[in-house]
Amino acid sequence: MLKPLAITFLTTSLPWLGAVHAASVSSTPAQTFHGIGGSGAWWPNDLYHFPDTVRQNLSSLLFSPSGLGLSSYRYNVGAGGVGVSNPTRAPQTFYVSPGVYDWTRDAAGVYFLQEAAKRGVPHLTAFANSAPAALTSNGASCGGTFVRGTGAAYGTYLADVVAHFRAQGVNIDLVSPMNEPDSSFGPTPCGQEGMQVQPSQRPEVINGMYNALSAKGLTSSVGILADESNNLSNAGNEYASWLPQVLDRVAAIVHHTYDFPSDASYSTYISNTKNAYPSKVTWMSEICCSLGNPDGTGKGWSQGYDPTIKNALMFAGLVFQSLVLASEPHYDFWTLVSNQLGCSPLNNPSCPTTANSNGWNDGLIYYDPNYATNKNYAIYIKKQFWTYKHFGNFVKPGSQRHPIIGSDANKFTMAVADASTYYILAMNPNAADTSLTLTFPDAACATQAFRTSATEDFTQLSGAVKSGSSWALALKGTSLTTYIFDRTRSC
Ligand SMILES: *[C@@H]1O[C@H](CO)[C@@H](O)[C@H](O)[C@H]1NC(C)=O
Ligand SMILES: *[C@@H]1O[C@H](CO)[C@@H](O)[C@H](O)[C@H]1NC(C)=O
DSSP states (O other): OHHHHHHHHHHHHHHHHHTOOEEEEOSSOOOBOOEEEEEEOSTHHHHTTSOHHHHHHHHHHHHSTTTTOOSEEEEEOOOOOTTBSOGGGOOOOSEEETTEEOTTSOHHHHHHHHHHHHTTOSEEEEEOSSOOGGGSTTSSSSSEEOOTTOHHHHHHHHHHHHHHHHHTTOOEEEEESOSSTTOOOOSSSBSSOOEEOOGGGHHHHHHHHHHHHHHTTOTTTSEEEEEEESSHHHHHHHGGGTHHHHGGGOSEEEEEOTTOOOHHHHHHHHHHHHHHOTTOOEEEEEOOOBOOOTTSTTOSBOOBBOOSHHHHHHHHHHHHIIIIISOOSEEEOSOSEEOOOSSOTTTOTTGGGSOBSSSBSOOSEEEOTTHHHHOOOOEEEOHHHHHHHHHHHHSOTTOEEEOEESTTOOTTEEEEEOSSEEEEEEEEOSSSOEEEEEEOSSOOEEEEEEEEESSOSSEEEEOOEEETTEEEEEEOSSEEEEEEEETTOOO
16 A cells, blocks of 8 residues: 555655745845835825924935835826816926926925935936826826827926926936826826826837937936836736837836736736846836735735734735845835825824724825814824835845745745845744744854834844854744844854
8 A cells, every 4th residue: 555655654744844944045146126115196295284393204204214214216296286186186287388397386295305315315206197287188187198299398398307306406317207108097087197198109208208308418317217007917018019119218117016916927027028128127116005914815906994014014025026026126115105094093093003994005104184174293104114114224225135045935035135234034924933044155143133013113123043054033923024144244
């Protein structure tokens, strides 16, 4: 009876194999990181009216190392908000007429752009949801389309905006002329700005942008991002019809992931795009608004506010998917700050810390939607703020990912190295505590760790524990921990 014997052997061996949890950091770097960030739409229009102490605190929470330490900020170049029903989502435009601008407009957006610059955020993107109303098909900032023949005028406007800020020391280095070009976000009255740009029109938008930057000698200092498609499946289907015509004028191919792709679909998108356009990197420039579990099950576009570790780890899993599975160099979350709490903090003090189905997971920091009438200027930090801080603080531009290899390498674990330090970001999405034994390819001496869990917000802990020639990293249930190692010495 050979068969039953073999089965007995396998079942007794499996638990032993599963308990090993050992892996190594590869000596060969993968991608070099470019930035971790998020967008300035549309909260600046509200937060600008908060007391200055709060605006300064918020700026530190977003842009300073003591806060998220973001290395990317996306400034929304307004199209005037014509046709947009929600005033918070109707940013002013500098555009008056061709070549005539009113630089006093959009004081709210400009304030936080300047705060980002002042606090040293190295990558600043100017992105637009629509051309100024005067240039679109319906004379509005949403519900219409790009008009053939306006590429030069639109590009000139955006290049003038970029040049204006650069002259003030706000070094915008990326520009994105069409955010989610597949939708007009109409009909009017619309919930936000938007302008449909057909795939066949996208080369004109890119060429207009490039030529205008070129006329100012800015093509080597300001890169063009395109096309910010809503999702990977749509993006991948459309590239062939426009991208080859302007490939050399695009700095990076950027996408959103509102289809919440499986690992298999994301990998397919990456390999197809790399095969067709090997000279270009792709990156993630917008995501929000999902419920779901720490291991990623149940994710998908949906309403609902969840300020707990459950949702914070689900979103951390999306960052790992883009940076580890897809090996992309840059990641931007969507609006950073939101009023979509779904409840009233003054009526119910537990509102900001309790999940509800009326709000939205579109921010890391929240504020009272009724602040203008009730004068509640408090800001509320969601657990996702603390998990995103691991990426903002430890995945810095110029550092490199080193793959973690071995049979127990985990898709939620990432090694980041600069010349002097290894950062191991490790997430345990399960309830049970585990431990990972990690081996390094060269010198490494544990220094300290930071952990975010149900009860800890980026809490400082002692470092990993030496275990022979390896290091033992304790991974508490449902947590994200970063273990830091000095690369300049062994110990
Ligand atoms: C992908 O984007 C397209 C264009 O905006 C949209 O029609 C489609 O519904 C999206 N698909 C998913 C799964 O989000
Ligand atoms: C900033 O806001 C956070 C969140 O509300 C709060 O915990 C912190 O005390 C504030 N800091 C300052 C300096 O006001």
